[in-house]
């Protein structure tokens with residue numbers, strides 16, 4: 001019976017002269033999402049910089065024990081203090097990552113193809129409910145636009161979006177590229193726009209030049225870039241810088257971090273680019289400094 005306490009009534013203050021704020025939301029295309037979606041996205045993307053350093057180590061789901069990820073339990077934990085968000089498969093997470101880590105997770109939910117067969121022939125193997133049971137901040141699968149199973153992979157993405165919407169769980173749409181398709185702005189722009197219109201909350205695609213700025217502009221939700229095949233560290237940092245400079249909201253990098261000569265130094269250099277807008281030559285200096293400090 002709270003109302004009986006008259007003394008506490010006299011201490012009420014409704015601040016009638018202070019209008020309630022109606023804040024927007026820091027992420028592109030996300031202002032009309034519900035609270036749960038926004039909260040999860042705010043865990044993935046840093047509200048101060050607006051960007052995210054995602055660490056992808058889901059390669060094994062199609063490639064087996066690929067170089068750098070032979071022992072996820074050894075190679076990934078040292079990188080986690082510098083990681084804003086992990087992207088991996090259910091089994092790797094459960095077996096190799098401590099549940100004590102407080103880092104959001106984008107759960108890889110697709111399966112059905114390996115590098116031995118047609119990659120686009122995927123299905124959804126992990127339900128959104130199971131992803132939520134493992135505390136996922138978002139779910140993901142890839143769409144093979146122009147690929148043999150284009151329709152099916154878009155269907156997989158639609159299923160995740162529909163289920164995720166029930167629980168306030170955002171979906172990351174990965175624009176996978178078939179072996180025969182050219183990664184130019186026209187193709188990546190089309191693929192990114194298609195998955196955004198389907199309803200993904202953020203997109204992972206590749207950096208390209210020229211025209212990456214138009215890929216970003218034509219996509220109504222945030223874009224993070226994949227790193228792709230391992231390239232020299234200064235080149236990977238230059239790619240990250242150009243992507244951020246042209247409007248990307250972060251990276252979802254794998255091989256160019258965990259296959260770097262010094263992965264822990266590399267992820268810190270990538271962070272400097274993504275969160276502090278550091279130019280790539282400065283970021284490479286930082287990489288070398290951190291690397292040499294250990295020698």
Ligand code: 5RP
Nearest residue numbers: 056174226227228253254255
């Ligand atoms: C594949 C993926 C992978 O996670 C991603 O491509 C791996 O990152 P990187 O290319 O930087 O090694 O989403 O579809």
